[in-house]
Every structure is written in C-alpha cells, then in structure tokens.
Amino acid sequence: MKEIYLDNNATTRVADEVIEAMLPYYRTLYGNPSSMHTFGGQVHRKIEEARQEVAQLINAEPEEIIFTSCGTESDNTALMSAIETNPQKKHIITTKVEHRCVNNVCQ
Ligand SMILES: Cc1ncc(COP(=O)(O)O)c(C=O)c1O
Known part of the structure; x- marks a missing residue:
C-alpha cells in the first residue's frame, strides 16, 4: 500500500x-x-x-x-499587538477550533 x-x-x-x-x-x-x-x-x-x-x-x-520563532509566538504577537494598538476595542471574535494558544490569549 x-x-x-x-x-x-x-x-x-x-x-x-x-x-x-x-x-x-x-x-x-x-x-x-x-x-x-x-x-x-x-x-x-x-x-x-x-x-x-x-x-x-x-x-x-x-x-x-x-x-518569530514559532506559531505560538506569532499568534500571540499578532493578537497582543492588535490589543495594545487598539485599546478602545473591547472584543475579539474567534472560534472554538482555533489553536489553544489563540484561545488562551482571547480568554
Ligand atoms: C494556528 C496555530 N498556532 C500555533 C501553533 C503552535 O505552533 P508552535 O508549536 O510552533 O508554537 C499551531 C500548530 O499547529 C497552529 O496551527
């Protein structure tokens, strides 16, 4: 096979x-x-x-x-940068099927 x-x-x-x-x-x-x-x-x-x-x-x-050195660092950098540069925004829309490192930051 x-x-x-x-x-x-x-x-x-x-x-x-x-x-x-x-x-x-x-x-x-x-x-x-x-x-x-x-x-x-x-x-x-x-x-x-x-x-x-x-x-x-x-x-x-x-x-x-x-x-960046890995997927987790990349995801975290993108999310944290978005949060820090847009403090007036209060919500992130994501899904349950996202990688754990994305959901952890969002929580
Ligand atoms: C969207 C996403 N983020 C993060 C990771 C984790 O990557 P790493 O082990 O390189 O941190 C993966 C791994 O599959 C992924 O698919």
Missing part, C-alpha cells in the same frame, strides 16, 4: 532551495545575532538584509517586519 502524507498543515518537507539557502547558517554563520562578538554580528547583518528583502516584497518598512 502506498502511503501519502496529508499533514502538511502541521509540518511539511523543507524545499531543497530552502535547505541550500540555510546551509551556511548551520555550517559557519551560527553565531547568536544578539551577541556582540563577530560571529553574532555577521548573522545580525544577514537578518537585517532578510528583513529588508521581506519588507520590499510586501511593500512595507523593514521595522514593520517581525521575525
């Missing part, structure tokens, strides 16, 4: 070109971009380049681009 993977919504195969683009960051550019040392500075500059490229792609300003 041939098995097929139908859970790409949860995790998916990384595209070859993404693996290729990421290899330098596994092999040589692995410094912490928040650190003051040279290794970190190199990575920090690469992240800022990426921020500029993403901003250009969607016609935004680089400072409007926020990189």
